[in-house]
Amino acid sequence: MIIEQTYQVRGGDFAHAGDASSKVKKLLKQLDVDPRKIKSIVIALYEAEVNIVAHAWEGIIRILIDRDHIRMVLEDKGPGIADIEQAMVEGYSTASREVREMGFGAGMGLSNIKRNTDQMEITSRVGEGTVLTMVNYF
Amino acid sequence: MKISTVIELTEATLVCGGDKTELMVERAFSSDLMSDVLTLDTEGLLLITGLANIQTIRTAEMADIHYILFVRNKKVTPEMAELAGENHMVLLATPFSLFKTSGILYKHGLKPVY
Numbered sequence: 183m184i185i186e187q188t189y190q191v192r193g194g195d196f197a198h199a200g201d202a203s204s205k206v207k208k209l210l211k212q213l214d215v216d217p218r219k220i221k222s223i224v225i226a227l228y229e230a231e232v233n234i235v236a237h238a239w240e241g242i243i244r245i246l247i248d249r250d251h252i253r254m255v256l257e258d259k260g261p262g263i264a265d266i267e268q269a270m271v272e273g274y275s276t277a278s279r280e281v282r283e284m285g286f287g288a289g290m291g292l293s294n295i296k297r298n299t300d301q302m303e304i305t306s307r308v309g310e311g312t313v314l315t316m317v318n319y320f
Numbered sequence: 321m322k323i324s325t326v327i328e329l330t331e332a333t334l335v336c337g338g339d340k341t342e343l344m345v346e347r348a349f350s351s352d353l354m355s356d357v358l359t360l361d362t363e364g365l366l367l368i369t370g371l372a373n374i375q376t377i378r379t380a381e382m383a384d385i386h387y388i389l390f391v392r393n394k395k396v397t398p399e400m401a402e403l404a405g406e407n408h409m410v411l412l413a414t415p416f417s418l419f420k421t422s423g424i425l426y427k428h429g430l431k432p433v434y
Contacts, residue, residue, distance in 0.1 A: 197399075200378035207382070221384055225358050228382040232375075284375045285354030294359055 185209070185247040191234045193260065196284055199235040202243050203228040206254075213247070215320050223318045226298040227254055229291040230314055234258045236281040238311065251300075256314045263306040270296070321345055321430050323387060323410055326366065329428055330414040330421050332389060335396045337410030345387055347431045350422045354379040362433050368425070370394060370418050377403045386410060391418045 187209070189202035207224045215223075227243075234241035238260025246253040263269045270292050277287025296302050301317040324341040327334060334341065348366040351357055357367060357379050366387040367380060372394035380388055381403070388404070389412045390396065396404075396411055404411050414421055426432065 197374060199375060200382070203382060204378070217384070221382075224382045228378070229355075229358060284373060285352060285357075285371045285379065286375070288353055288355040290355040290359065294355070297359075 183247075183249055185213075185245075187245040187247075189243040189245075191231060191238075191241040191243060191256075191258075193235060193237070193239040193241070193258075195235055196280075199232050199284075200228055203231050206245055209247070210252070219318065219320055222298040223252055223254075226295045226302075226316055226318070229295050229298075230254070230256045230316065232286055233291055233314075234260070236277055236286060237261065241311075251317055251319045254316045254318075256316075257311065258313075259311045262308040262310055262312055263304070264308050266304050266306060321425070321428065323412075325428070326387075326389065326425065326430075327412060329424050330389065330412075330416055332412040332414040335390075335411035335413055336401050336405055337408070340386075340408075340410050343387075343410075345430065347433055348389075348422070348425055349433045350418055352418075357385070358383055360433060365433070366425075366430070368418060368421055372396060372400070374400055374403065376400070377407070377409070380404075380409060381407045388412070389414060389421065391416060391421050 210220045238258035241258030244255045272293045273289040275289035281287040299316040303315045306312040345366040346364045350368040352371040368389045370391050387410045393415050
């Protein structure tokens, strides 16, 4: 069983931030994945989706669900991350006031993504964008 | 603690989820920081917050939180109520502050997360 899904994400569109994560959550529930696993997956995905809305201009989320795992690839066009190691440090943030007003931007997202995934990889080019790959086993 | 008791103690109004007021919450977490809420790993949680926007509801959806109490009578928009309804949540609104609300519920036995 392999299921592939693609979702578009628009930078700055907070009204719809989380739409993709919500759809993935419903899909995983239908597939009868362990609820605790679903929670970790969608929290990581939601953090990453909010990151695109908060920092990038646009992005695409590709989901691939196989028999025993889910692979989530989030590719955005945006400013990129100059120093990924620094961005991973809890409390470090470059978020705008608007992002903070939505309850985010505390510099906790990337470390929370790491905590909730089995594999996580970030590559980024400044001025071009960022690719985040996350894998969780069921 | 029953949701109906939370309503009574905090003089809250029920915004949506009226069929679930006899359900129980064990613990509560007070925060306006959704990033912090997303790090919790607690079942049967009441979220007490002054942050009322669509991302509050989205955060609760992702974190499997079914009960939210908004303080200082923050307005719940129709979009928020609709999303909460889809996810079978209970939304409450109290005129009390975050501090007063938390204090009253703590005094009456609602447990903290940390």
